Amino acid sequence: QVQLVESEGGLVQAGGSLRLSCVASGRTFSSYAMGWFRQAPGKEREFVAGISGSGGTTYHADSVKGRFAISRDNAKNTLYLQMSSLKPEDTAVYYCAARRYALYSTRSYEYAYWGQGTQVTVSS
Secondary structure (H helix, E strand, O other): OOOEEEOOOEEEEOOOOEEEEEEEOOOOHHHOEEEEEEEOOOOOOEEEEEEOOOOOOEEEOOOOOOOEEEEEEHHHOEEEEEEOOOOHHHOEEEEEEEEOOOOOOOOHHHOOEEOOOEEEEEEO
């Protein structure tokens, strides 16, 4: 089992940057593929980015490609999401998630473990 604790999000102006982090408990962090999801008010939770357990494979949703970058540091049990060129439509609660497989999934129901969520608000 793994527990995930996310860093605080924040309020950012459009065009700004923000980095989220997610710290995992346990000694087998590299055994888990990780993902970032987000949920805006009144909308379904959507996939943002995923990364394999080794960190060698990543995938980003089209809506954030070229602006966001997922990465991980297995020595520190930490997952990151670097967000740049933020837009008001990026406003959402962001969640990190873990699944005990080598490869990520874009489907939220395939992740067994979730962080508590952190609010990111982008002002225009």
